[in-house]
Amino acid sequence: MDRTGERPGGPLAVSTAGLTKRFGERTVVDDVALAIPSGSVCGFVGPNGAGKTTTIRMLLGLVRPTSGSGTILGGSLAEPATYLHKVGALIEAPAFYPQLSGRENLKALARLGQVPLTAVDPVLERSGLLARAGDRYRTYSLGMKQRLGIAAAMLAGPELLILDEPTNGLDPAGIVEMRGLIKSFADDGITVLVSSHLISEIEQICGYVVMIRAGRLVHQGSVAELRATQRAEFQVAPEHDADRDRLARLLRQAGCTVTSGDAGGVLVVDAPGAGAADLNRLAAQNGITVRQLAEHTRSLERAFFALTGTKSEDVPDGQEMGAIG
Amino acid sequence: MMWAAFTSEWTKLRRPTLLFSTFLGLAAAASLFVVLLFSQASANGGIVTLHQLAEPNGLVIGVARAAMLLGVVAFGIAAAQVASEYSLGTLRQLLVRQPRRTVLLAGKMLGVITFLVLALCFAAVVALIVAVAAAHSRGVSTSAWFTGTGLGDLFRELGDLVLATIGYSVLGMSLGQFVRSAVFAVIIGFAWLIAVENIIARIVPASQQWLPGASILAVASGGGEGVSYGHGLILGGAYLVAAICAAMTVFVRSDVTA
Numbered sequence: 001m002d003r004t005g006e007r008p009g010g011p012l013a014v015s016t017a018g019l020t021k022r023f024g025e026r027t028v029v030d031d032v033a034l035a036i037p038s039g040s041v042c043g044f045v046g047p048n049g050a051g052k053t054t055t056i057r058m059l060l061g062l063v064r065p066t067s068g069s070g071t072i073l074g075g076s077l078a079e080p081a082t083y084l085h086k087v088g089a090l091i092e093a094p095a096f097y098p099q100l101s102g103r104e105n106l107k108a109l110a111r112l113g114q115v116p117l118t119a120v121d122p123v124l125e126r127s128g129l130l131a132r133a134g135d136r137y138r139t140y141s142l143g144m145k146q147r148l149g150i151a152a153a154m155l156a157g158p159e160l161l162i163l164d165e166p167t168n169g170l171d172p173a174g175i176v177e178m179r180g181l182i183k184s185f186a187d188d189g190i191t192v193l194v195s196s197h198l199i200s201e202i203e204q205i206c207g208y209v210v211m212i213r214a215g216r217l218v219h220q221g222s223v224a225e226l227r228a229t230q231r232a233e234f235q236v237a238p239e240h241d242a243d244r245d246r247l248a249r250l251l252r253q254a255g256c257t258v259t260s261g262d263a264g265g266v267l268v269v270d271a272p273g274a275g276a277a278d279l280n281r282l283a284a285q286n287g288i289t290v291r292q293l294a295e296h297t298r299s300l301e302r303a304f305f306a307l308t309g310t311k312s313e314d315v316p317d318g319q320e321m322g323a324i325g
Numbered sequence: 326m327m328w329a330a331f332t333s334e335w336t337k338l339r340r341p342t343l344l345f346s347t348f349l350g351l352a353a354a355a356s357l358f359v360v361l362l363f364s365q366a367s368a369n370g371g372i373v374t375l376h377q378l379a380e381p382n383g384l385v386i387g388v389a390r391a392a393m394l395l396g397v398v399a400f401g402i403a404a405a406q407v408a409s410e411y412s413l414g415t416l417r418q419l420l421v422r423q424p425r426r427t428v429l430l431a432g433k434m435l436g437v438i439t440f441l442v443l444a445l446c447f448a449a450v451v452a453l454i455v456a457v458a459a460a461h462s463r464g465v466s467t468s469a470w471f472t473g474t475g476l477g478d479l480f481r482e483l484g485d486l487v488l489a490t491i492g493y494s495v496l497g498m499s500l501g502q503f504v505r506s507a508v509f510a511v512i513i514g515f516a517w518l519i520a521v522e523n524i525i526a527r528i529v530p531a532s533q534q535w536l537p538g539a540s541i542l543a544v545a546s547g548g549g550e551g552v553s554y555g556h557g558l559i560l561g562g563a564y565l566v567a568a569i570c571a572a573m574t575v576f577v578r579s580d581v582t583a
Contacts, residue, residue, distance in 0.1 A: 061424045062417055062581040080424040089421050095414030099340045112333035112429075113422035114326070152418060 013038040013160050013191040014059065016070035016077065021054050021063060028054045030215040034070070036193060036208065041186045043202030043223075044195035045304070046212035052195045053092060055212070056164050059193075060089055073159055085113065088158035090166055094149030098138035102129055102148045105137055106155060115156050127151040127181070143174040150181060161185055163194045167201055179205050199301045211304055219307050226303050234269040234279055237292035241265045247288050254282055266292065330423055330432020331439075338406070338440045347444045351398060355452035358391045363459035379466045381475035384456055385482040392486065392545035395448075396493040396538075397518060399441045403497030404510035406437050411505040411583045426577045430502075434569075438494045445490050449483055482547065485554075489545030492561050496537065499568035502576055505583070526551070537564040 014036040021029040029051040036042045046052050057063040059072060061080025069076070075083030096105040106120045124130045127147040132140070140148065146166065153161055163182070167175045182205050185192050196202055202209060202223075209226060211218040219226065238247050244265045248258045256279075257270040271279060276295050283290050338344070366373050373386055410416040423429045460467045469475050501510040518538045526533040533539050533551040541564075543549045543557030 057417075057581070060417075060421055062420055064578075064580060084421055084424045087421065091417050091421075093414065095418060097337055097340070097413065097415060099342055100337065104336060104340075108333045108336035109418060109422050111336060112329055112419060114329050115422075156422070 011038045012036060012071070013040070014070070014072050014193065016059075017068060019055065019058060019068035019070060019077075020066050021051075021058060022066045028215050029058070029065075031068070032212070032215075032217045034210060034217070035220060036191065036210070038191050039186075039189055040208040041182065041192045041194065041206045042208040042210060043199075043206035044193055044210050044212070045197070045199055045202050045300075046218075048197055050212045051215040052197075052212060053164055056089075056091060056162055056193075056195060059162060060084065060087070060091065062091075085156060086159045087162065088153030088156060088160070089162040089164075090146075090149040090153045091162075091164045093168070094145045094152075096137045096145070096148060096152075099136060101134050101136055102140065102144075102151075103133040105148065106152055109152055110155055113156055119155055119157070123151040123154045126154065128177070142169045143171065143177075146170060146174070146178070150178075154185075158190060160191045160193065163192065165195055165197070167196065167198065175201070199304065203300050209300065211307065213304075218304070223300065226300065229303075232295050234271060234276060235266050235292065235294045235296060236269055236279060236283070236290060237266045238283070239289040239291040243288045246286070247283060250282060250286055250288075251279070326423070326425065326428045327432045327435070330429050331436045333419075333423075334406075334433045334436030335440070338436060343402075347398075347402060347440070348447050351395065351444050351448035352451035354394055354398070355391060355448040356455040358394070359452050359456045360459055362386070363456070363463050363465070366463065366465075375463060375465055378460065378463075379469060381469045381472055382478040383460075383465070383467075384453065384470045384475065385478055392489060392542060393518070395445065395486065396489060396541065396545065397515060399445075399490045399493040400497035400514045400518065401511045402441060403437050403494040404501035404504075404514055405507040407433065407498045407501035408505055408507040408510045412507060414583055416583060417581055420581060427573055430573060430576050434495065434498055437498060438491050441490050441494050442487050445486060446483070449486070453479075485544055485547055488558075488561075489541050492541040492544065492565055495565045495568055496541075499572040502572040535560065537561065540564060 012035055014034050016032060016034045019029060019032040019034070020027065032051075032055060034055075044052055044056070054063060058065050059070070059077070061077075061084060065077070069078070071077065073083045073086050096102075097108070100108070103120060103124065106124065107117055109115075110117050110120055121130060121133070124133045127150050129144060129147050129151060132144060137145070137148065146169070150163070150166065153163065166182070167178050170178060179201070182192055182194060194202070194206065207223055208221070209223050210220040236247065236251075238244055244267065248267055251258050251267070251269055251271070254274070255272065256274070259268045260266075269279065276293055280290055280293055362373060363378065365371055366375050366378055368375055377383060377386060410419065419429060420426065423432075457467055459465075470479070497510070497514055500514050501507065504510040504513060522533075522536045522538045525536065526539065530551065534556055537560075539549075539552050540557040540561035543552035543554060544561055548554035548557065
């Protein structure tokens with residue numbers, strides 16, 4: 001098993017069947033069957049409002065499923081007390097008592113969970129907050145609040161860590177730091193379920209991905225498998241801009257789908273069954289010199305759109321899908 | 326496990342701002358009441374006579390009148406402690422660490438009740454010291470206060486106040502659980518205790534003995550007009566059991582989306 005925990009056929013940290021939640025007439029999560037391998041770093045992606053947070057709340061016993069069943073770390077979803085002592089969670093924005101210090105907030109949680117108070121300072125140190133642990137929570141920056149949330153999640157020495165949008169509101173440096181923290185949890189063998197609407201984040205840290213849209217499971221599996229199902233695309237640019245249209249015509253005649261790239265006369269080519277050498281040869285045989293020829297694996301974002309049969313512009317307001325995930 | 330929830334709640338309750346404001350606030354209010362009582366007392370009448378204040382139960386004469394104030398404070402603090410878990414979003418953290426909701430709520434209630442009872446006892450001690458000083462300044466003899474009869478009256482009244490504080494706290498926490506907003510819980514509670522029950526009792530006097538606030542107030546004051554002590558104790562207890570059961574049921578069954 002690699003660091004990201006891809007372990008086909010191995011034990012599952014989280015498995016659900018027919019997990020459904022309705023609020024009145026509105027179905028928020030619909031018949032979701034999760035199968036998250038133990039030891040994996042699993043990305044949970046979908047647009048805002050897709051049902052990620054409600055699913056997570058059901059896993060944590062905060063929201064009662066309308067129907068469905070599940071097992072988490074061997075405990076029944078219907079009895080959260082059987083498994084939550086092995087779970088750490090950061091749910092949406094971190095929430096603590098503003099008047100208490102970071103350390104006192106963690107002590108309150110440690111006492112409640114019957115965790116030794118000696119566990120508090122090590123998790124504060126690991127999350128980089130030890131120096132400010134005595135300051136009141138209300139004086140913390142957003143990044144520090146997020147780190148305290150991570151520290152709280154780590155308090156009980158979890159086997160499963162559930163992080164709901166952990167990079168929300170963080171600056172680029174904070175995002176990089178958070179990424180490093182999550183990778184370090186994986187190094188410790190902790191199963192991490194991390195939800196995000198930023199698929200680029202998921203691509204960088206996760207080896208396993210669960211995609212959800214409008215409450216329904218769209219795809220789950222290893223990121224490598226998902227990428228393998230996606231055809232590569234090429235970016236081709238002729239040396240002379242004057243050759244651009246002719247090259248595009250030649251490629252189309254050869255059965256390729258050609259669209260314009262962002263800038264600089266670059267053509268984006270979907271070439272089923274062809275490789276970079278084939279495209280280069282075609283151009284050379286027709287007297288066109290290629291100054292750029294690059295092969296790109298399609299991003300998870302495009303994979304998501306391909307799987308759901310949607311385009312980013314199809315996504316309703318509030319379901320930011322250029323930020324899937 | 327309930328002990329864990331209790332100690333966790335106390336970690337929050339003992340923060341200096343809440344601790345000092347509650348303990349010192351209640352002590353100041355009780356002391357102010359004592360000072361006003363002694364300053365307004367006269368030889369011939371008024372709220373109370375100087376002769377009455379010198380009797381064995383002189384120390385607790387004014388307590389009945391202050392009970393409503395203490396009750397309102399206890400109610401407000403208790404309601405805010407529960408409701409703020411929703412408004413701050415901290416409830417989800419608590420429930421991940423203690424998913425047995427009845428245990429969590431029971432520990433929380435026990436924590437808040439002990440906090441308020443201790444605040445009440447502290448206020449009583451401070452008020453007692455102020456009362457002795459006020460008595461000396463008005464020439465009222467305090468020797469009868471510290472006889473067996475006087476101390477018996479004092480501790481009986483303190484016991485009644487503790488029972489009433491528990492009652493107001495439970496009602497406050499239950500309402501906070503239903504309303505899930507500290508501000509609304511306090512507004513609704515204050516409006517009910519101070520205004521609505523009074524209006525109902527004036528329009529339909531016979532209804533007074535069935536009202537929750539009046540029942541608890543009767544316990545606090547050792548029995549009042551329209552509601553006897555025993556009736557208040559039984560009916561108030563019944564209201565508290567009903568409130569706890571309702572709050573537990575709602576808490577156990579509800580989805581936490583805050």
